[in-house]
Amino acid sequence: GAVVSQHPSWVICKSGTSVKIECRSLDFQATTMFWYRQFPKQSLMLMATSNEGSKATYEQGVEKDKFLINHASLTLSTLTVTSAHPEDSSFYICSARVGSYYSNQPQHFGDGTRLSIL
């Protein structure tokens, strides 16, 4: 149980393109989903917390107008990287947690999306 699906797994596109990444909880409902970014040989960095039916909460330093998050249902959150540039190239990973916002259950991760901007 607790499977999280992330799509696409790999994106290569030109600078200035907007890219949408989907994160789905397949066998559970996720009130809260999380978006992380990871650069090579570095730790996971939380970008934002995605709450179903409300605005996402962004971490300090993350531009909310550049990284648009939509969590329209209990099983789907999307991250759109708008007008992507080479410095946005990274490994983007979503996670979801079973239960409510106050749940102490673990986060389950999707397989990640490797984004390369040329």
Place this chain on the structure above:
Amino acid sequence: QKEVEQNSGPLSVPEGAIASLNCTYSDRGSQSFFWYRQYSGKSPELIMSIYSNGDKEDGRFTAQLNKASQYVSLLIRDSQPSDSATYLCAVNSNNAGNMLTFGGGTRLMVKP
């Protein structure tokens, strides 16, 4: 001081040995503790969850929690080369908005 600290390694152990991975955390209000395994180029995979003091065993893995010492560890028995990965300690605290705080990870290398 980092909120969740791990030795970055690499920790090198021979095949068949016990690998011991350690983690300390600073927030005494932390209530949930997790170990994730991350292979190079892949996303983290949940290995163990532990919520109360003591040991919790699952196959070759044993998680140990000592809240008084603010210490959590992961033991891997009969280590295999396929266990070679980075192990992330993660702590969930209400003080952190009920979010996971990750350690930097310990890279484990199991040599045949």
